[in-house]
Amino acid sequence: MKNLHSKSIHTRIRIVAIVPLVACLLLGLRISFQSYTDWTQAKQVYEAAHVASLLNKLVHDLQKERGASTLFLKSKGASYSQELTAIRQGSDQSLSAVQSALQSGAPVGLAKSVASTQSALSKLVEMRSKISSQQATASEAVSFYTGTIAACLSVTEAVQPLSHDPVLSSLVQNYISLLWPKEFTGQERAVMSGTFAAGSFDDEFYRKWISIRASQSLYWRVYEMSLPHSLETDYKSIKQQSCFKEVERMRAIALEKHATGAFGVAAPDWFREITALIDLYKGLEDKTAQSIVSTAAQAQSRGLAMLVGSVVGAVAILAVSLLLMRVITESVHSTIHAIVSKIKEVSDGISNASTVVADSSQALSEGATQQAASIEETTAALEQISSMAKMSSGHAVQAGENMGKTRQHMDEGANKTRRMSESMEQLRSSFGEISKIIKTIDEIAFQTNILALNAAVEAARAGEAGAGFAVVADEVRNLAQRSAMAARETADRIQHALEAGQQATTVSADVAELFSAVTAQIHDSAQLVGEVVSSMQEQNSGIQEINMAIRQLDSVVQANAANATTSSTAADMLKDQFGVLEATLSQLSTGQFRHTETMLLSSEAPAPRRQAPSRPAYTPAPAPSRAVPRPTPPQSQHDGFTDNFHAPRHSPSEPSR
Numbered sequence: 125m126k127n128l129h130s131k132s133i134h135t136r137i138r139i140v141a142i143v144p145l146v147a148c149l150l151l152g153l154r155i156s157f158q159s160y161t162d163w164t165q166a167k168q169v170y171e172a173a174h175v176a177s178l179l180n181k182l183v184h185d186l187q188k189e190r191g192a193s194t195l196f197l198k199s200k201g202a203s204y205s206q207e208l209t210a211i212r213q214g215s216d217q218s219l220s221a222v223q224s225a226l227q228s229g230a231p232v233g234l235a236k237s238v239a240s241t242q243s244a245l246s247k248l249v250e251m252r253s254k255i256s257s258q259q260a261t262a263s264e265a266v267s268f269y270t271g272t273i274a275a276c277l278s279v280t281e282a283v284q285p286l287s288h289d290p291v292l293s294s295l296v297q298n299y300i301s302l303l304w305p306k307e308f309t310g311q312e313r314a315v316m317s318g319t320f321a322a323g324s325f326d327d328e329f330y331r332k333w334i335s336i337r338a339s340q341s342l343y344w345r346v347y348e349m350s351l352p353h354s355l356e357t358d359y360k361s362i363k364q365q366s367c368f369k370e371v372e373r374m375r376a377i378a379l380e381k382h383a384t385g386a387f388g389v390a391a392p393d394w395f396r397e398i399t400a401l402i403d404l405y406k407g408l409e410d411k412t413a414q415s416i417v418s419t420a421a422q423a424q425s426r427g428l429a430m431l432v433g434s435v436v437g438a439v440a441i442l443a444v445s446l447l448l449m450r451v452i453t454e455s456v457h458s459t460i461h462a463i464v465s466k467i468k469e470v471s472d473g474i475s476n477a478s479t480v481v482a483d484s485s486q487a488l489s490e491g492a493t494q495q496a497a498s499i500e501e502t503t504a505a506l507e508q509i510s511s512m513a514k515m516s517s518g519h520a521v522q523a524g525e526n527m528g529k530t531r532q533h534m535d536e537g538a539n540k541t542r543r544m545s546e547s548m549e550q551l552r553s554s555f556g557e558i559s560k561i562i563k564t565i566d567e568i569a570f571q572t573n574i575l576a577l578n579a580a581v582e583a584a585r586a587g588e589a590g591a592g593f594a595v596v597a598d599e600v601r602n603l604a605q606r607s608a609m610a611a612r613e614t615a616d617r618i619q620h621a622l623e624a625g626q627q628a629t630t631v632s633a634d635v636a637e638l639f640s641a642v643t644a645q646i647h648d649s650a651q652l653v654g655e656v657v658s659s660m661q662e663q664n665s666g667i668q669e670i671n672m673a674i675r676q677l678d679s680v681v682q683a684n685a686a687n688a689t690t691s692s693t694a695a696d697m698l699k700d701q702f703g704v705l706e707a708t709l710s711q712l713s714t715g716q717f718r719h720t721e722t723m724l725l726s727s728e729a730p731a732p733r734r735q736a737p738s739r740p741a742y743t744p745a746p747a748p749s750r751a752v753p754r755p756t757p758p759q760s761q762h763d764g765f766t767d768n769f770h771a772p773r774h775s776p777s778e779p780s781r
Contacts, residue, residue: 166423169423177413181218191313219248234282292423305347311336320387323387374393517664524654531646542636544632552625559622579594
C-alpha cells in the first residue's frame with residue numbers, strides 16, 4: 125500500500141482498470157475454448173457419421189451378397205450365379221468408396237473399430253473364391269459375412285460416444301437400433317434362402333433361424349420405443365407393403381412345415397421379396413443417416429459461429445476496455461487539472477479579499493458611531509408613527525360600525541325583494557290555470573261548431589221539414605264561433621299577462637341577486653375593516669417591539685466594532701494558510717500527490733489588534749404606555765439576532781457552514 129501511495133494518479137487508474145480487464149479477458153478465453161471444443165466435437169461427429177454412412181451402404185451390399193452366396197451354395201451353383209456376380213460388383217463399389225474416405229486416416233475415436241473392419245474386409249476376396257469354387261459351406265459363408273458386417277456396424281456404434289449433444293446422440297442411438305434388426309433380417313434372408321433351396325431345414329439352420337427371429341422381435345421393439353415422430357409414418361407404411369405381407373406368409377409356411385419340409389416356396393421368390401423388404405428398411409436407414417449428418421453439420425456450423433463470435437467478442441472487449449481506460453485517464457487528468465486551476469484562481473481571489481476584509485473591518489468600527497446617531501432619529505420618528513397609528517385605529521373602528529348598520533339595511537331589502545318574487549311566481553301559476561280553462565272552452569266551441577255543421581247537413585237532407593232546424597243549427601254555429609273567438613282573445617291576453625309576469629319575476633330575481641351581491645360585498649368590506657382594525661392594533665404592538673429592538677441594536681453596534689478587529693486579525697492568519705494550500709494544489713496538478721501534515725489555525729480567536737472607537741452610551745427615551753398588551757418578541761427578531769453576534773465563531777481554517 126505504501127508503494128501505491130507513491131504512484132501517480134494515472135498509474136493508480138490504470139491499476140484499477142487492469143483487474144476487470146484481465147477478468148473479462150479470461151472469461152472470453154474460457155468461452156472461446158469451450159466454443160472451440162464444441163466445434164471440434166461437432167466436426168469429429170460429422171466426419172465419423174460420413175464414414176459410418178459409407179460403411180452402412182457397404183453393409184447393405186454385403187447383406188445381399190450373403191443371401192445370394194447362401195442361395196448359390198445350397199443350390200450347388202445351379203442358380204443365382206449371375207445375380208451373385210452383379211451383387212459383388214455393387215459391394216466392390218461401396219468398398220471402394222469406404223477405402224477412399226479412409227485414405228487420410230480414420231476419424232478420431234473410430235481408429236480401433238475401423239482397423240477391425242479393415243481386417244475383416246481383407247479376407248473378403250478369399251471367401252468369395254471359396255464360394256465360387258464350392259469349397260465353402262453355406263454355414264461358413266453366413267458366419268463370415270455376419271462377422272464382417274458386425275465389424276462394420278461397430279464403427280457406427282463407436283460414433284455415439286463422440287457427441288455430447290443430446291439430440292445428436294438420440295439420433296445415433298435410433299440409427300443403431302435400426303441397423304441391428306435390419307442385419308438380423310439379412311441373416312434370415314441368407315438362412316432361409318438356403319433352406320428354401322434345399323427344400324427342408326437342417327438342425328443348424330433351424331436353430332439359427334429361430335434365434336434370428338427372436339433377436340429381430342427384440343430389436344424391433346427397442347427401435348419402436350426410440351422411433352422419432354418424423355419417421356413413424358415411413359415405418360408404419362413399410363408394414364402395409366406387399367413384400368412385407370408376402371415375407372410374413374412365407375415365414376408362417378416355414379414355421380408350420382419346419383419338420384416335414386416341402387415348403388412349396390421357391391428360393392428366388394423368397395430372396396426377391398425379402399430383398400425388397402430390406403431395401404425399404406434401407407430407405408428408412410438412409411433417412412436417419414441423412415438426419416444425423418445434417419444435424420452434425422448444423423452443430424458444426426453453430427460451434428464455428430460461437431468460436432468466431434467469442435474470439436471477436438473477446439478482442440472487441442479488450443479493445444474497448446483499453447480505449448475506455450485511456451479516455452477515462454485523460455478525462456480524470458484534465459478534470460483534476462481544471463479543478464486545480466479553478467481552486468488557484470479562487471484562492472488568489474480569497475487572498476486579495478482577506479486584505480480587503482481587514483481594511484473593511486476598521487471602517488466598520490468607525491461606521492458604528494454613525495449608526496448610533498441614526499438610531500436616535502429613528503426613535504423619534506417611531507414615536508410620531510405610534511400616535512398616528514392610534515388615531516387611524518379609532519377611525520377604522522367607527523367605519524366598521526357604520527358598515528355593520530349598512531349591512532342590516534341591505535339584508536332587509538333583500539328579504540322584501542325575495543317575498544315579492546314569490547308573490548309574482550304565485551300569480552304566474554294562477555294565470556297558467558286560467559289559460560288551461562280557456563283552452564278547454566275553445567275546444568268545446570270547436571266541437572259545438574262541428575255538431576252545428578252536422579245538424580245543418582242533416583237539415584238540408586230533410587228538405588222543407590228541416591228548414592227550421594237548419595236555422596237553429598246556423599245560430600248555434602255562429603254562437604260557437606263567437607265563443608271560440610272570445611276564448612282565443614282571452615287566451616292571448618292571459619298569455620301577454622303571463623309574459624309580463626315572467627319579466628317581472630325575472631327582474632325581481634335580478635334585484636334579489638343584486639341585493640345579495642351588494643350584501644356580500646358589504647359583508648366582505650366589514651371584514652376588511654375589522655382586519656384593518658386588527659392590523660392597526662398589531663402595528664402599535666410592532667412599533668413598541670421596534671423600540672426594544674433599537675435598544676438592543678445599540679449593543680450590537682458596539683459588538684460589531686470588536687468583531688471587526690478580530691476579523692482583521694483572522695484575515696492575516698488566513699494568508700499564511702494559502703501558502704500550504706498552493707503547495708498541495710501544485711502536487712495534485714502534477715499527479716504526484718502526497719499525504720502531508722497541514723498546519724491549521726488555532727480554534728481560539730486571536731487577540732484583537734485594533735481598538736474600536738469609544739463613544740458615550742446612548743439611552744433611548746422610554747416608549748409611551750399603551751392599553752394594548754405587547755406580545756412576546758419572536759426569537760428570530762431579538763434573542764436569536766443577539767446570539768448570532770455573541771456565539772463562538774469557527775476557526776478560519778474550518779469550512780464555513
